[in-house]
Amino acid sequence: MKNLKYLYISLGVLAFTACNDPEDVDLEPEMMAEELPALTAGSADFSNYVSLGNSLTAGFTDGALFQASQSLSLPNLLSQKFSLVGGGSFTQPLTNDNLGGLALAGTRIQGPRLVFGGAGPVSLESLIGDVTVTTDIALNNPTGPFNNLGVPGAKSFHLLAPGYGNIANVQLGLANPYFVRMTGATPDISVLQMAVGQSPSFFSLWIGNNDVLGYATTGGDGTNPITPVSGAPGVGFDGSYGALIASLTATGAKGVVANIPNVTDVPHFTTVPHNPLDPTNPDFGPQIPTLNGIFGQLNQVYEFLEVPERSIKFSETQASEVVIRDETLPDLSAQIAGVLIASPTFPAFVESFGLPAQAAPLVAGLLGSTYGQTREATADDLFVLPSASVIGTVNLESVSNLMTAGLPQALAGQFSVEGISLPLEDKWVLIPSEQDEIAEATAAFNEIIAATASQAGLALVDANSLLNQLANGGITSGDFTLQSNLVTGGAFSLDGIHPTARGYALLANEFMMAIDATYGSNFEESGSLLNVGDYPTNYPATLQ
Numbered sequence: 001m002k003n004l005k006y007l008y009i010s011l012g013v014l015a016f017t018a019c020n021d022p023e024d025v026d027l028e029p030e031m032m033a034e035e036l037p038a039l040t041a042g043s044a045d046f047s048n049y050v051s052l053g054n055s056l057t058a059g060f061t062d063g064a065l066f067q068a069s070q071s072l073s074l075p076n077l078l079s080q081k082f083s084l085v086g087g088g089s090f091t092q093p094l095t096n097d098n099l100g101g102l103a104l105a106g107t108r109i110q111g112p113r114l115v116f117g118g119a120g121p122v123s124l125e126s127l128i129g130d131v132t133v134t135t136d137i138a139l140n141n142p143t144g145p146f147n148n149l150g151v152p153g154a155k156s157f158h159l160l161a162p163g164y165g166n167i168a169n170v171q172l173g174l175a176n177p178y179f180v181r182m183t184g185a186t187p188d189i190s191v192l193q194m195a196v197g198q199s200p201s202f203f204s205l206w207i208g209n210n211d212v213l214g215y216a217t218t219g220g221d222g223t224n225p226i227t228p229v230s231g232a233p234g235v236g237f238d239g240s241y242g243a244l245i246a247s248l249t250a251t252g253a254k255g256v257v258a259n260i261p262n263v264t265d266v267p268h269f270t271t272v273p274h275n276p277l278d279p280t281n282p283d284f285g286p287q288i289p290t291l292n293g294i295f296g297q298l299n300q301v302y303e304f305l306e307v308p309e310r311s312i313k314f315s316e317t318q319a320s321e322v323v324i325r326d327e328t329l330p331d332l333s334a335q336i337a338g339v340l341i342a343s344p345t346f347p348a349f350v351e352s353f354g355l356p357a358q359a360a361p362l363v364a365g366l367l368g369s370t371y372g373q374t375r376e377a378t379a380d381d382l383f384v385l386p387s388a389s390v391i392g393t394v395n396l397e398s399v400s401n402l403m404t405a406g407l408p409q410a411l412a413g414q415f416s417v418e419g420i421s422l423p424l425e426d427k428w429v430l431i432p433s434e435q436d437e438i439a440e441a442t443a444a445f446n447e448i449i450a451a452t453a454s455q456a457g458l459a460l461v462d463a464n465s466l467l468n469q470l471a472n473g474g475i476t477s478g479d480f481t482l483q484s485n486l487v488t489g490g491a492f493s494l495d496g497i498h499p500t501a502r503g504y505a506l507l508a509n510e511f512m513m514a515i516d517a518t519y520g521s522n523f524e525e526s527g528s529l530l531n532v533g534d535y536p537t538n539y540p541a542t543l544q
Contacts, residue, residue, distance in 0.1 A: 161190055211237060257461070262442055284392065
């Protein structure tokens with residue numbers, strides 16, 4: 001097992017082609033087209049449109065921000081339709097190229113975009129070789145003002161924060177490099193101040209996703225906590241969201257807002273299965289008898305401690321579950337070590353690894369600390385997309401730690417295989433209790449968004465319902481059906497979180513229909529919605 005590198009995990013969804021073919025076209029003679037009414041803005045004034053939000057507003061896709069994705073960002077698509085009924089120019093803080101990524105004084109701080117590698121998402125550089133990231137926040141920022149104030153990574157309270165775009169704060173973790181590109185000569189201005197300073201006649205605000213998404217993408221490990229539901233502006237979601245809407249509408253501006261989708265339904269969390277260990281994999285299958293022999297000793301301890309549900313056994317005939325650490329389980333580290341040390345057969349077990357019998361206390365302690373809070377994964381657990389490249393690899397930090405504790409390198413490697421002999425850490429998996437936390441926060445945030453929008457008379461897009469439809473059968477628009485599957489679904493880009501250009505077009509239509517319902521415009525009735533088939537689902541590696 002020490003040489004085990006990458007298991008060929010059974011990600012069936014990654015054996016695909018990047019396409020979303022139109023459905024069969026009805027070739028029957030068409031009925032004479034009904035004359036459509038002229039497009040009208042209703043009571044909305046689109047003459048000065050400003051958009052605020054996070055990566056979903058900026059146009060982020062395929063794990064990066066780049067010119068092609070920005071040109072097809074949600075607010076830019078909307079601005080093109082608004083221009084037909086009095087909308088003015090719409091300026092975006094365009095990046096320098098189609099490579100993606102950011103640099104700080106020549107040092108890369110954000111990598112280039114992902115591309116389709118034939119079997120799944122891969123880095124752009126894996127196909128075209130090393131590239132130089134040319135969008136440098138210290139050297140070549142564009143000049144504003146900007147109508148698109150979407151800041152990738154921003155949470156609700158960040159839009160109120162002074163200094164969030166000050167380059168001096170970036171390395172302190174207090175500023176966002178994407179917002180640094182917008183602030184220019186006013187580095188301490190907030191996103192909200194920048195928006196209000198432009199006196200918008202109409203605005204869009206889609207914020208709150210990152211208030212729960214950051215917690216989800218880190219597996220709920222606590223390094224990126226969920227924003228408190230209640231708190232003052234700049235602290236809690238209700239206070240921050242209320243302050244944003246109050247300031248944006250203070251001079252009579254109208255607008256459209258969107259609620260927060262249930263982030264655990266996006267392919268970033270639904271692609272990697274809980275049972276990816278394939279017994280036909282030549283790097284894994286031959287090891288199964290040895291692994292089951294080792295875990296058989298541990299399973300006897302679990303039986304003795306009356307927790308047989310924690311037993312670990314790999315199947316030789318079908319896909320097996322990975323082993324995970326579950327911090328909600330009682331920690332039995334000391335009990336496991338105690339039972340093993342007291343066992344008269346344990347020294348012989350230790351000797352089977354080539355260790356002296358005197359090492360029994362050491363091995364017992366290591367087994368206890370490693371498997372004190374572990375179990376096999378179930379279908380109720382969700383795995384973050386990057387775990388696909390981790391499962392089955394040797395964790396070198398674990399190897400080093402075990403060698404320091406006294407194990408030889410070969411044995412340390414055998415006990416350091418991610419998801420097999422080394423339980424996956426919290427950051428790779430969302431257990432049910434963590435999913436519940438996300439769902440509860442999402443529901444609370446959406447109640448605040450709906451109530452605030454209603455009180456201010458704003459249009460509301462139910463993005464949560466839209467994602468639910470995508471995840472459960474898909475949405476048909478024109479000749480295309482969009483679903484939430486990674487790549488093949490057409491709606492989500494290669495990072496498994498952000499939409500494709502076609503997905504953004506679908507969202508733009510939802511925004512326009514919400515505006516119709518609130519302000520009496522007629523984008524839908526006049527036939528002015530976007531044809532989602534006009535927008536790509538994939539950008540080639542040659543686009544630079």
